Amino acid sequence: MTLGFTLVGIEVGWAFVRKTEPLLSIERLTKRYGDLVAVRDLSLEIAPGEIFAMLGPNGAGKTTLIGCVTGLIQHFDGTVRVAGYDVRRDYQVTRQVVGVVPQELNFDAFCSTRQILIYQGGYFGRRRACERADELLRIFGLSEKASANSRWLSGGMKRRLMICKALMHQPALLFLDEPTAGVDVELRDELWAYVRRLREEGVTVFLTTHYLEEAEQLADRIGILNQGRLILVDRRDRLLNRFGTRWLTVTCDRKLPKPLKDRLAPFQVTFPGPDCLRVRYRGARDPERVPVVEQVLAAVRDAGMQVRSLEGGRSSLEEIFRNIVKRDNHPDAGAVVEPEGGYVR
Amino acid sequence: MCGEGVVKVDAPQTGAVAPGVHADAARCRVDALVARARRERGVYGCVILFRRELDRFLRYSAQTIVSPALTTLLWFLVFGYSLGERLQEIKGIPYVDFLVPGLVMMALIINTFLNSGFSFFISKIHGTVVDLMVTPLTPLQIIAGYTGASVVRGIAVGGVIWAVAILMGASTLHQVGITVAFLLLTCMSFALFGLIVGILARDFDHINFIPNFLIMPFTFLGGVFYSIDMLPGPWDTVSRFNPILYMVNGLRYGMTGVSDVPVGLGLAIVTVSVLLCLGIAWWLLATGRKLRE
Numbered sequence: 001m002t003l004g005f006t007l008v009g010i011e012v013g014w015a016f017v018r019k020t021e022p023l024l025s026i027e028r029l030t031k032r033y034g035d036l037v038a039v040r041d042l043s044l045e046i047a048p049g050e051i052f053a054m055l056g057p058n059g060a061g062k063t064t065l066i067g068c069v070t071g072l073i074q075h076f077d078g079t080v081r082v083a084g085y086d087v088r089r090d091y092q093v094t095r096q097v098v099g100v101v102p103q104e105l106n107f108d109a110f111c112s113t114r115q116i117l118i119y120q121g122g123y124f125g126r127r128r129a130c131e132r133a134d135e136l137l138r139i140f141g142l143s144e145k146a147s148a149n150s151r152w153l154s155g156g157m158k159r160r161l162m163i164c165k166a167l168m169h170q171p172a173l174l175f176l177d178e179p180t181a182g183v184d185v186e187l188r189d190e191l192w193a194y195v196r197r198l199r200e201e202g203v204t205v206f207l208t209t210h211y212l213e214e215a216e217q218l219a220d221r222i223g224i225l226n227q228g229r230l231i232l233v234d235r236r237d238r239l240l241n242r243f244g245t246r247w248l249t250v251t252c253d254r255k256l257p258k259p260l261k262d263r264l265a266p267f268q269v270t271f272p273g274p275d276c277l278r279v280r281y282r283g284a285r286d287p288e289r290v291p292v293v294e295q296v297l298a299a300v301r302d303a304g305m306q307v308r309s310l311e312g313g314r315s316s317l318e319e320i321f322r323n324i325v326k327r328d329n330h331p332d333a334g335a336v337v338e339p340e341g342g343y344v345r
Numbered sequence: 346m347c348g349e350g351v352v353k354v355d356a357p358q359t360g361a362v363a364p365g366v367h368a369d370a371a372r373c374r375v376d377a378l379v380a381r382a383r384r385e386r387g388v389y390g391c392v393i394l395f396r397r398e399l400d401r402f403l404r405y406s407a408q409t410i411v412s413p414a415l416t417t418l419l420w421f422l423v424f425g426y427s428l429g430e431r432l433q434e435i436k437g438i439p440y441v442d443f444l445v446p447g448l449v450m451m452a453l454i455i456n457t458f459l460n461s462g463f464s465f466f467i468s469k470i471h472g473t474v475v476d477l478m479v480t481p482l483t484p485l486q487i488i489a490g491y492t493g494a495s496v497v498r499g500i501a502v503g504g505v506i507w508a509v510a511i512l513m514g515a516s517t518l519h520q521v522g523i524t525v526a527f528l529l530l531t532c533m534s535f536a537l538f539g540l541i542v543g544i545l546a547r548d549f550d551h552i553n554f555i556p557n558f559l560i561m562p563f564t565f566l567g568g569v570f571y572s573i574d575m576l577p578g579p580w581d582t583v584s585r586f587n588p589i590l591y592m593v594n595g596l597r598y599g600m601t602g603v604s605d606v607p608v609g610l611g612l613a614i615v616t617v618s619v620l621l622c623l624g625i626a627w628w629l630l631a632t633g634r635k636l637r638e
Binding site: 023047048049050070071072073074075083085091092093095096097098100102104105106107108109110111115119120122123124125127165169170171172173200201202203204 | 368369370371372373374375378379381382383384385386387388389390392393394396397400401404405467468471472473475476477478479480481482483632633
């Protein structure tokens with residue numbers, strides 16, 4: 001009885017450890033190229049099953065970071081573990097777990113599209129690679145090009161083939177380095193749908209992108225890398241709420257009188273047109289949001305005016321990202337870029 | 346506003362990792378992959394790389410086997426039958442018999458070098474080397490895949506030349522063991538050398554420079570067409586510093602029983618070349634120098 005309890009206890013304890021164990025663990029990673037520090041003292045953990053988007057301007061160190069995890073870069077300071085295994089010491093295990101879609105398009109001029117996939121699966125020890133290759137070719141719409149030399153594929157098709165290659169051994173942690181660079185909208189949407197499907201199948205996805213909409217659509221968490229430093233990591237929704245602004249544009253039936261404008265002065269209100277005002281507030285969870293909106297609308301009613309239309313909006317991740325990076329590059333800069341665009345919800 | 350909320354993260358918030366939505370499925374997948382890695386150890390992958398390289402040169406066999414074999418046979422016809430009429434015998438054997446081992450060695454040296462060197466270099470140029478570098482293959486397994494296929498190509502080209510020479514009644518076989526040893530070790534040596542050059546080369550000039558300005562002159566001066574005993578001093582002595590001389594004469598001894606240099610020394614030199622090239626290739630792949638970064 002005691003023994004049984006102990007064993008159960010161990011099992012429960014082990015399950016707890018496993019549940020909290022990150023799939024990717026990076027501790028104090030620093031990568032230098034001569035005097036240039038490409039990645040500086042970076043620590044990060046990725047949980048199994050999540051989609052993580054790493055944002056950053058050109059040269060921020062995103063690709064270098066991926067290189068350190070996937071084995072393309074061997075010399076760095078710090079520790080990188082995948083599923084608890086060191087990427088340099090136990091690379092045969094970690095590379096089996098990881099799949100990577102590089103940023104640069106590549107092609108194998110000597111083999112057919114299908115043959116490339118079969119060989120790529122074989123390098124990872126995958127038997128019956130033909131079936132898997134045919135399945136991926138079908139999913140990514142390349143079946144008709146199965147016998148074609150990859151040299152003659154279009155850019156979008158080459159990108160798809162690269163994704164197929166990375167998926168041949170069914171990795172658990174997939175790195176997508178700018179996956180939709182240079183692809184059309186249709187393929188982009190297909191790819192996003194497939195990434196979501198991969199997540200349902202248990203694939204953890206780490207993507208870097210310039211297209212912030214991509215991160216906004218896909219990611220559970222978002223990291224921002226700037227000049228090799230990880231300046232921010234947060235859940236997507238929290239990031240949008242924490243750093244984003246929302247606004248409500250109120251269009252009235254006539255020109256706004258000066259007394260009304262004076263009354264609205266204590267609030268963050270701007271006047272985009274003579275008959276129009278825009279009130280801003282922080283994220284959806286801003287406790288001040290409802291009272292502010294109510295008070296602004298009450299002031300409009302008290303001025304004897306009628307509301308012709310209401311339009312809500314919020315700052316996009318792109319604006320948030322721009323602001324954060326700008327603040328990081330110029331810490332003393334007081335003003336931040338005022339959100340202008342964004343999409344209406 | 347946005348800027349007010351920006352937090353400088355000196356110690357990034359790594360602790361806030363919540364398990365993903367599909368964490369259980371993810372963990373199952375990881376366990377299966379770790380088990381596969383433990384089981385495979387890259388052995389099957391190495392075989393696949395070898396097959397891929399084999400497939401690559403067999404797909405273009407007209408260029409990779411027939412063409413070099415044909416070129417070498419032209420050498421054989423021109424030198425063996427036109428010049429051979431005048432030279433008659435060298436070291437007591439007909440000149441045509443004397444010539445065959447040299448031509449076989451010359452063909453396999455160039456072909457093994459080009460096979461691994463060109464294939465690896467092209468994979469760098471086309472960017473597909475990344476697909477190989479992220480696999481679980483060890484540096485030795487990558488070397489084995491490339492070198493193994495190159496050796497097969499070298500033996501295939503050399504074999505075609507030898508077979509035609511036999512059909513024309515121009516070749517002999519003195520010692521099988523020595524012949525096979527020199528064939529294999531020389532093929533391995535130049536396959537590894539080609540791989541090293543393929544790893545280090547930055548453009549097509551680099552990959553063409555070595556065969557045109559290094560291998561070909563050294564091969565021609567390595568006693569392919571003549572015995573160094575025929576050279577005036579000090580060139581006969583200078584020739585002894587050419588490692589290819591020992592490879593050519595090693596094979597010549599195996600096939601005809603005559604050699605300008607001690608066969609044991611030749612065997613030692615070709616073995617050292619294999620080990621030296623193997624060490625350099627392993628170091629380049631293991632460190633990722635000129636390759637991964």
